[in-house]
Amino acid sequence: MSKLYYICKYTPTELLEAMGAECVLLDGMTESFSEAERCGHPNLCGYGKAILEKVLTEGIRELILVNCCDTIRSVYDILHAAGKMDFLYFLDLVHDESECGAKRMAFELDKLVRAYREYSGNDISPEQFAAAFSHSENAPEDFIGILGARASGALAEMIGGTLPLPVRNLTCVSGRTVEKPEEFSLESYAKALISQIPCMRMNDVTGRKMLYSDPHLKAVVYHTVKFCDYYGFEYADLQAGSDVPILKLETDYTLQSAGQLSTRLEAFSEQLLPDRPETMGAQARTDGTGRGDIRTQQKKENENMTTGYFAGIDSGSTSTKAVIIDADGKIISSAMLPTGAKVSDSSLAALEKALKGASLSKNDLENIVTTGYGRKTVSLGGSRSVTEISCHAKGAHALDPGIRAVIDIGGQDSKVICVDENGSVTSFAMNDKCAAGTGRFLEMTGRALGLSLEEMAERGIKWKENIAISNTCTVFAESEIISLVAEEKSLDDIVHGLNRSVAVKISSLIKRAGASGPYMMTGGVAQNRSVIKALEEMLDCEVRTSPYAQYCGAYGAALYARG
Numbered sequence: 037m038s039k040l041y042y043i044c045k046y047t048p049t050e051l052l053e054a055m056g057a058e059c060v061l062l063d064g065m066t067e068s069f070s071e072a073e074r075c076g077h078p079n080l081c082g083y084g085k086a087i088l089e090k091v092l093t094e095g096i097r098e099l100i101l102v103n104c105c106d107t108i109r110s111v112y113d114i115l116h117a118a119g120k121m122d123f124l125y126f127l128d129l130v131h132d133e134s135e136c137g138a139k140r141m142a143f144e145l146d147k148l149v150r151a152y153r154e155y156s157g158n159d160i161s162p163e164q165f166a167a168a169f170s171h172s173e174n175a176p177e178d179f180i181g182i183l184g185a186r187a188s189g190a191l192a193e194m195i196g197g198t199l200p201l202p203v204r205n206l207t208c209v210s211g212r213t214v215e216k217p218e219e220f221s222l223e224s225y226a227k228a229l230i231s232q233i234p235c236m237r238m239n240d241v242t243g244r245k246m247l248y249s250d251p252h253l254k255a256v257v258y259h260t261v262k263f264c265d266y267y268g269f270e271y272a273d274l275q276a277g278s279d280v281p282i283l284k285l286e287t288d289y290t291l292q293s294a295g296q297l298s299t300r301l302e303a304f305s306e307q308l309l310p311d312r313p314e315t316m317g318a319q320a321r322t323d324g325t326g327r328g329d330i331r332t333q334q335k336k337e338n339e340n341m342t343t344g345y346f347a348g349i350d351s352g353s354t355s356t357k358a359v360i361i362d363a364d365g366k367i368i369s370s371a372m373l374p375t376g377a378k379v380s381d382s383s384l385a386a387l388e389k390a391l392k393g394a395s396l397s398k399n400d401l402e403n404i405v406t407t408g409y410g411r412k413t414v415s416l417g418g419s420r421s422v423t424e425i426s427c428h429a430k431g432a433h434a435l436d437p438g439i440r441a442v443i444d445i446g447g448q449d450s451k452v453i454c455v456d457e458n459g460s461v462t463s464f465a466m467n468d469k470c471a472a473g474t475g476r477f478l479e480m481t482g483r484a485l486g487l488s489l490e491e492m493a494e495r496g497i498k499w500k501e502n503i504a505i506s507n508t509c510t511v512f513a514e515s516e517i518i519s520l521v522a523e524e525k526s527l528d529d530i531v532h533g534l535n536r537s538v539a540v541k542i543s544s545l546i547k548r549a550g551a552s553g554p555y556m557m558t559g560g561v562a563q564n565r566s567v568i569k570a571l572e573e574m575l576d577c578e579v580r581t582s583p584y585a586q587y588c589g590a591y592g593a594a595l596y597a598r599g
């Protein structure tokens with residue numbers, strides 16, 4: 037007999053352990069879904085694929101699944117058809133907490149006992165059953181709760197390593213709370229099982245309020261899985277009815293977008309403690325690189341230095357920007373270079389170019405802060421990093437203190453950041469890993485039309501026919517464009533259609549972030565007047581910008597360096 041894996045908090049692990057099973061949680065995200073995609077339907081959600089991938093690639097022979105949703109039913113069907121498991125069981129959970137529900141659940145447990153007895157030859161040991169319960173009390177301390185769809189141990193660890201308070205994973209199995217029944221009977225155990233804080237699959241989910249009414253709960257990371265619609269309502273309720281800051285984190289149950297996840301988490305951390313973003317950056321670096329030590333050392337070296345110059349470097353996916361400011365926060369020099377293959381090289385080159393423009397040397401700088409997608413890779417003599425979300429907010433607020441939302445459209449991502457009257461981030465939303473609604477989308481589609489970035493910026497202004505480009509995916513939009521060109525539609529109208537498609541994406545981010553104007557657009561795409569115009573048409577209000585729009589992240593970083 038091997039380990040018996042389970043996935044759901046309603047799995048009767050105490051009962052199975054009383055029959056000699058070694059119950060192990062099937063946990064963890066995967067790197068890819070190659071096996072799962074070979075044998076499963078492409079419509080399976082990432083969670084279902086992750087279960088399949090693990091079972092198929094890690095030689096798992098015993099598994100108990102629960103009727104959580106259609107995906108888990110499909111996972112069972114696929115594994116059952118493959119016929120490679122020694123023990124595969126599908127438990128019919130009763131989604132009703134009533135006395136009647138407990139009786140039905142006891143009946144289902146009895147079926148499971150008979151199936152496992154036949155497989156293992158073991159009977160229930162009441163002593164082992166009593167010993168199988170464990171109960172741990174949480175210390176009464178402030179914490180950040182992970183709620184929503186099941187968060188794997190790896191994701192919870194990543195969240196815990198980034199946020200500034202202890203983190204409790206309250207999702208699915210991690211929030212398992214089965215009380216030990218006073219006496220052993222299948223019915224009393226069934227009652228205890230279904231009386232846990234309900235998961236979103238139960239008929240009555242009001243008991244979930246317990247999860248977010250704890251006065252020690254200071255913030256929530258709400259996890260959702262792509263294509264799973266069970267948690268949308270709870271998230272919306274929580275957002276509308278709770279005062280604590282909430283970060284919605286969507287994953288597809290792989291670690292492929294770890295970089296984006298960590299940017300969101302770090303920005304949330306900075307949002308929770310807006311006065312000390314650099315401290316949190318250091319906390320986030322629990323990766324053993326020792327960079328925190330270099331920082332302390334550099335800080336000591338610079339302690340007595342008062343040259344009055346500070347630098348910010350934004351190592352973006354497409355271009356690297358450097359800004360130098362004086363002690364009053366005035367921009368005295370800026371430079372931009374393509375990011376290229378080595379972010380450290382381009383960052384150093386951009387900094388040197390900006391220093392040259394200001395007739396300064398690196399020794400004249402009191403402090404440097406890096407931001408952008410390469411922010412943690414760049415190491416410039418103890419520079420520290422702050423996310424581009426906080427930096428764009430700080431930079432944009434300094435350029436125009438009246439704004440309340442920043443729309444940053446860069447090379448490979450776009451963000452909407454809400455700021456208060458002090459320029460602190462109050463919420464934000466970011467596009468996922470797809471390039472829709474970003475500068476890359478405009479570059480690629482412009483290339484398909486044979487237009488340069490500058491021509492794209494002009495072409496979309498004087499449009500006549502409102503063409504809807506329905507595909508926001510770059511690849512599909514390119515073929516749509518080819519059809520429009522074949523129909524001899526005017527370039528102005530096609531470009532306007534593309535701009536509108538970016539504006540639609542941004543509008544949905546605005547909604548997700550709960551943003552309202554006055555708006556300022558930052559990032560390289562802010563140089564595209566026709567995109568700004570399309571946004572203004574869609575939002576029906578002015579979208580401000582600045583000649584420093586593309587440098588806004590680097591400017592914010594320099595302001596953080598000034599402290």
Ligand code: ADP
Pocket residue numbers: 351352353354355356408445446447448449474475476478479489490493558559560561562563564586
């Ligand atoms: P990142 O920080 O991700 O590198 P940027 O904020 O520097 O991105 O923006 C880069 C994007 O800006 C490019 O992908 C391009 O689409 C757009 N862009 C840059 N220059 C111009 C321009 N002159 N006109 C229109 N768009 C531009």
